[in-house]
Amino acid sequence: MDGWTITLDVRPDHKTVMSEACRTAVYVMTHVMEIRRMNGIPFTADEVKPVLSALHMGLSFALGRWVAPAPPVGQNDLEKVAWGEWGPMLCDPPRSINSGWWYPKDQVALGELLACLVPAFRDHRKEQSLRLQIQYAITALADRGFVEQRIMIGAAGLEHVMWENLKLTGRLTEAEYGNTRVWPAHRKLRTVLENAGISLNAEAEYLPAAATFAAEQQASRDQPVDGADIVTRVRNRLVHPKEDQEPVYRIKGLVTDIWLLTRHYLALLILHSIGYCGSYHDLSRTSGWVGETKPVPWASKQRQNAGPGV
Structure with missing residues (x-):
């Protein structure tokens, strides 16, 4: 990838070893790794550091916990x-259950992720x-930790993605982006999700509390309510003291459902931003088969745009 050969x-x-480490919560070395230039030319430590950073960030993002290439020589x-x-x-110490979007036995997906991340980290x-x-x-x-904290951190990540997609690309001016009457948070989030082809539905089968909240909001406002609406609305009620928090806790399981939807959106938007077109585990769901994955929503469209031979 990007002129490098990485062997794990x-x-x-x-x-x-992993079974024992998960039981005792200790750190272990799990693999050995070799990094070479594809053309065999020697390289400096500074030249390989972006590759090591991409591995550190990419594998941690994929697994939902911090893992690192250590100690490199x-x-x-x-x-x-x-x-x-x-x-x-x-x-982080290893865990038997991963929180990430990657199924660890899918080597093809890992290769596709690193093929996207390594050149991105060179920039x-x-x-x-x-x-x-x-x-x-x-x-x-x-x-781990309080669910409310995870929602707030995820919302900060979504805000960063929205700013990058809407303001830094020139789609909105700074004044337009800051005009919350014309461009409220739910409209900005909806725009970037739709651009990536990510579904805005809160499916009752997997997110029953979120679907109930959406139905209540739709009935009171007499207009459609989607995932972008409920994610931003619940986040606002948690963050701003002037907002009434009673509706958030009145519906059992709503905070958890909003966390699942928030992390689902954030993970997919990051994958979309780097051009990843492989498989992923749907983070809005907590049930299903081990290893159950599907292509990212935009995969077929991007492959069609790439033309024949892909």
């Missing part, structure tokens, strides 16, 4: 260690923006 090899006792032509980085890397401006969005997403994806 799992340790032979991986299953046993560089060898010279004589296979002697010429460089090493042994500092602490941001990493300094893109890397800065993407890094922040992924950091928000990792916190929002994880099923």
Whole structure:
């Protein structure tokens, strides 16, 4: 990918070691990895650092917890260690259940993700923006801590994505973006979701509390209410003291459903921004088969636009 060859090899006792690590919540080395230039030309530590950063951020985003390539060392032509980085890397203990959108046995999806991320991290401006969005997403994806905190962190990530998609692209001026009467949060979120082809439905089968809340809001406003409406409305009631919080907690399970929908939107919008067209696990659902994935919503359209031979 992007001129690099990355080889990962799992340790032979991986299953046993991971089982013990999940039980005791300790850190373990799970794989060995080799990074080379595809053309065999030597490279410097500075040249490979964006690749290591893409691996750190990408794998953490995919799994919904922090994992890191550590400790990296560089060898010279004589296979002697010429460089090493042994500092602490941001990493979480392993868990038996992943919070992320990636099914860990899907090697094709991992390859597609890294093929999108590695060149993106070579672009300094893109890397800065993407890094922040992924950091928000990792916190929002994880099923730990208060649900309200995850919603707020996820909402901050969505706001960053909306600003990038609507303001930085020139679609809206700064004044237009800040005009909440004409461009309220739900309209901005709806616009970026529709641009990516992401469904705005809150399906009662998987998000019953969110569907109930949407139906109540629709009845009181006498106009359609979708996922963008309810995500921003609940977030506002949690954040702003002047908003009445009673409707949020009156419907059992609503806060959890909004968290699921928020992380679902944020993960898909990040994947869309880097051009990922592989498979993903739907983060708005908490039921289903292990390994149940589907193509991202825009995959077929992007492949058609790419033309024949793809």
